Amino acid sequence: MPLIEVQDVSKLYGFGDATTLALDEVSINIEKGEFVAIMGPSGCGKSTLLNLIGLLDRPSHGNYRFDGKPATRIRANKAAKIRRDTIGFIFQSFNLLPRLTTLDNVALPLTYKGMSQKRRTKLASQMLERVGIQSREYFLPSQLSGGQAQCAAIARALVNNPKLIIADEPTGNLDSASSLLVMELLADIHKMGNTILFVTHNPELTRYATRVLYMHDGSIVHDEKTALGRVASTARKVLLTPQIDNEEHDLARVSAIMKGVPDKQTQPRKRKKAVSKKSSPGHKKKTSNKKAKSS
């Protein structure tokens, strides 16, 4: 019985004309013990798929079974309990609570389980030892390096002994040395029999995976099993050969760029500039537009 059974799952965002199709009838089964890498351009639906599998979100259409039990129309509280007991999350930006110590951060899932302070501190401490940063127990996340923070996040994901670990670009914010450390750690965890699902943009990292999924525009376009320690063949293509030049592809890239433009990190900065510098071209454009409209 597969751990994850996704059948014809679609996910729509927005209403009416503004509707976007984030997932388009995706079907996939993932067995226990697999180490799955998901690749694809931004906006292709990788994160949406991870959110659905991780029970953070619900599909618009289709069926999803997690661990043999239907999980399509599950109540928020039930989903929270399944997340707490069987799923561990690792995020690109670590997502440690800034005001808690590393130890308390790792113990957080156990807190919600209602475990006593003594037991959860012990378990969290063991887990920190396992990821190799036990000496940083009483540090705040802001006092940790990126690699250490991600290790703490991994410890938090592991502390409830989950059946599935979901990592959304776990190495996205790390330098190559720290990336290596984090991936080796995940590989270790995989060797212990855990199922791991991770998103990456780096084809090199498919070395660690046993299976690679390629997504594009909300669909899984390629599904490839690979041997551990080898870069997946399709991924190598992405890495080495320039993509085929045709008109359709160009348009797709343009649309991808357009999607990338209203990025949350860049937009507020632009706005600030426009406000602070009255003579900025953006501001001028706006006023001239208004003038044009009024005339």
Add this chain to the structure above:
Amino acid sequence: MSRLLLKGQLKAGYESVRSAKLRSFWTMLGIIIGVASVITIVGIGEGVKHQITGQIQNSGKDLITVRPAQLKPSGGSTDSADLLTGIGITAPISKKDVETVAKTRGVDASAPLAVLTGQAKSDVATYSDGFIIGTTSEFPGLVNQSVGYGSFISEDDAGANVAVLGVDAADKLFDENVPLGRTFNYMGQDFIVRGIFNSFNSTPINQEANFNKAIFIPEDVAATLSKNAAPIYEILAKPADASKTAEVADRIDRNLAASHGGQSQLLVSEGTQNINNSDSIVGLLTRLIAGVAAISLIVGGIGIMNVMLVSVAERTREIGIRKAVGATNRQILEQFLVESTVLSLIGGIIGIILAYLIALFLRLGTSLTPVISWQVVLIATGVSLLVGIIFGSVPALKAARRDPIDALRAE
């Protein structure tokens, strides 16, 4: 299981309040002021009540007073003439009335209080702060007051120029505490000081009848001095049997009415009535002001709600993370509810401490003696808890209902 969790959340809530000390303080300020002012006002009200009750109890619950009633033209429209001239006409108490009261069946003792004003002069000072009160030998027994030095006017002193002083009057007039045997001059007559009263319990709201500042002389001397024009302020009477006070008061009322041809313009009241009257007035005032002060508690609650809403918005990402690692909506709700409740409870406790400090300063600096009862403290604690829960629930619900994905995406 949930008990463990609550304990953890209480700790987390306290930590969160502590980590943002300054902001927490400003948030709590509304509750602190509200709780402190409500407790202080109720405490002052209770204190005044105690003082009045104490004084009346001291002078005797079975004391009956006869006072002139305010005259009102019967049937006429509301007296605009009175309002214009400002003249309050009171019916005078006559000597005959005094006799009527004294002769009423069941009255054990009675004494008139005739009030004169003017200056008393001794060889060291001139005194005009208090009244000169003409009364009889029954007076100390009626008000349950003992004479500290010397003795009170006796029946044999009728017509004699002797006087008994209140403590303040003695001090002011002779500049010494026990001026026994010394003399002072009043209206051209020399008076010998026969005795000095022990200090009367005075109340701040009853300055006009401050016996500590009064000079007591025999009633008939007062009458002679004023050529029978000294107004009798009131008649005090005591029944032989304290349990029949109401009955005797009633009988006095009827006798007075009979002697006035069926229409008495005198008001007969009992000591307990006085307690009840003043109690209800003070109680009403206390409740009124406490009600106004309670509004500041609501304002404080709104302050907590605003800060919690800001806090929820600031910590959207934290909510997302907590939900991702498995916090249920209820656990998030509890977290924020506990935080707002801890905030307002700490505010309430600081408010109670502040109220005790204010009460202490009032006792030291003024004649007010606020009484803070444990019931009021308990209610204040309960109310601040309630304020925290009620005004914390809106932000907490908002936090609990956040979609985890949106929350995780938030900056």
